[in-house]
Amino acid sequence: MFDFLTQKFSSLFAGLSGKKHLDAATIQSTIDQVKEALLAADVPYDLVQTFAATITEHMAQYKPVASLKVSEQLFEIIYEKMVAFLGGENKPFSVSGVPAIIMVVGLQGSGKTTTLGKLAYYLRTLSEQKKLNYRILVASVDYYRPAAIDQLGIVAQKAKVDFYKAASADPIVAARHIQEYAATHKYNLLLLDTAGRLHIDNTMLSELRTIDNNLQPAHKILVLDAMTGQESLAVARAFDQGVGFHGAILSKADSDARGGAAFSFRYALKKPIFFVGTGERVEDLAPFHPERAASRMLGMGDMQSLVERANEKIKQEEQQSLYNSWEKGEFTLNDFAQQMDMVNRLGSLTSVMKYIPGMGGMNISADALQKGQEEMNRFKAIMQSMTHKERVYPRILNDSRKRRIAKGAGVPVAEIDKLLSRFVNMQQYAKLIKKSGGLRNVFK
Numbered sequence: 379m380f381d382f383l384t385q386k387f388s389s390l391f392a393g394l395s396g397k398k399h400l401d402a403a404t405i406q407s408t409i410d411q412v413k414e415a416l417l418a419a420d421v422p423y424d425l426v427q428t429f430a431a432t433i434t435e436h437m438a439q440y441k442p443v444a445s446l447k448v449s450e451q452l453f454e455i456i457y458e459k460m461v462a463f464l465g466g467e468n469k470p471f472s473v474s475g476v477p478a479i480i481m482v483v484g485l486q487g488s489g490k491t492t493t494l495g496k497l498a499y500y501l502r503t504l505s506e507q508k509k510l511n512y513r514i515l516v517a518s519v520d521y522y523r524p525a526a527i528d529q530l531g532i533v534a535q536k537a538k539v540d541f542y543k544a545a546s547a548d549p550i551v552a553a554r555h556i557q558e559y560a561a562t563h564k565y566n567l568l569l570l571d572t573a574g575r576l577h578i579d580n581t582m583l584s585e586l587r588t589i590d591n592n593l594q595p596a597h598k599i600l601v602l603d604a605m606t607g608q609e610s611l612a613v614a615r616a617f618d619q620g621v622g623f624h625g626a627i628l629s630k631a632d633s634d635a636r637g638g639a640a641f642s643f644r645y646a647l648k649k650p651i652f653f654v655g656t657g658e659r660v661e662d663l664a665p666f667h668p669e670r671a672a673s674r675m676l677g678m679g680d681m682q683s684l685v686e687r688a689n690e691k692i693k694q695e696e697q698q699s700l701y702n703s704w705e706k707g708e709f710t711l712n713d714f715a716q717q718m719d720m721v722n723r724l725g726s727l728t729s730v731m732k733y734i735p736g737m738g739g740m741n742i743s744a745d746a747l748q749k750g751q752e753e754m755n756r757f758k759a760i761m762q763s764m765t766h767k768e769r770v771y772p773r774i775l776n777d778s779r780k781r782r783i784a785k786g787a788g789v790p791v792a793e794i795d796k797l798l799s800r801f802v803n804m805q806q807y808a809k810l811i812k813k814s815g816g817l818r819n820v821f822k
């Protein structure tokens with residue numbers, strides 16, 4: 379979602395790299411470029427002006443720091459303003475106490491049902507990790523779209539939480555039945571999915587209001603489609619006036635949304651973004667952190683998120699051994715195999731690259747990354763056909779060994795040579811990374 383802004387800001391800071399003095403003209407052109415980037419990302423004009431004004435104000439008082447480069451000084455200021463704009467120290471979403479009802483609202487197609495499943499999955503996992511004893515039930519009062527309720531049933535299965543379908547087809551009656559069912563069956567967390575229309579409509583809002591009054595959910599969450607840009611703010615305001623809500627989840631952040639909604643939401647609505655949806659699976663929900671979002675937008679890479687994902691998915695010792703091999707600036711084919719495995723578990727090469735500082739703005743084409751990924755997959759097959767000794771001492775690979783391996787991996791022999799030369803490149807890359815110390819923070 380932030381790729382668009384990342385590229386804009388990366389080129390802005392790259393353009394400042396030769397500058398020696400922080401003069402008025404440099405400041406003005408930077409502010410102009412910031413405005414341009416935000417407008418292009420579909421941030422409303424008045425918000426762009428407000429944001430730019432905070433930078434202008436700051437610069438009026440600013441005393442240049444001689445030890446810092448011009449780009450570094452401006453970066454720091456813009457970063458700080460951006461974090462504040464996005465919500466400063468956002469508290470992560472947590473359930474205020476059980477029993478509780480969480481109700482999601484939003485337009486049809488915004489991603490409510492999918493998001494409810496993700497939230498159920500998130501809370502179930504959290505409860506297991508922290509022994510919170512959540513007993514989660516999901517249910518829906520969406521009687522407008524055929525099969526909407528059964529869709530939630532399927533999502534609930536994926537999230538491994540219980541699902542209940544009320545007999546009544548009247549949303550207000552059904553909501554009551556669901557609440558009673560949850561209470562008599564000792565569920566202490568009810569996640570309620572609701573209906574949305576394609577556009578805001580007063581009947582829908584008044585129905586939601588009645589359900590809200592009857593059930594008194596502790597948490598009301600608006601699901602907003604990040605793809606809708608500026609328009610989403612109008613939707614959010616209408617829901618805020620119609621039923622009210624405590625915070626939002628921005629869905630479809632994995633799409634090519636330009637990030638305008640994420641940038642504007644908190645400031646425009648004075649409410650937090652709790653999570654962003656990053657895909658269609660139940661696992662694809664990520665807590666929203668203003669600092670991390672700002673560093674992503676500015677092209678710093680989101681080290682913290684990568685560290686978290688890495689910690690979640692990679693065993694400690696594996697991390698240590700990889701860290702060591704990168705640190706040494708050299709690694710073996712075995713390390714390479716392990717590394718590929720790790721990249722695969724983290725997602726794709728593409729998704730890992732985004733998190734590495736400086737890579738965000740490199741504008742590597744999706745096509746090139748895709749090719750890289752395919753190459754890695756082939757290399758993996760080849761490695762699996764090698765003996766341990768061959769992996770440790772690739773120089774013993776003579777023609778007959780190569781033929782044997784090629785046969786085992788189902789690739790032509792030439793492919794092995796090609797991939798061995800890629801491996802040499804990788805080793806050089808490791809040396810380069812060692813020199814820049816770039817990965818140091820990732821695997822610590």
Ligand code: GDP
Pocket residue numbers: 484485486487488489490491492493574629630631632633654655656657658662
């Ligand atoms: P609802 O009408 O508000 O309940 O919306 P749904 O949950 O049915 O979602 C509408 C469509 O958006 C579905 O095709 C979902 O798979 C898709 N969707 C929802 N959230 C995400 C997301 O975070 N990323 C992507 N790529 N698709 C999503």
Ligand code: MG
Pocket residue numbers: 490491492520526571
């Ligand atoms: Mg739905």
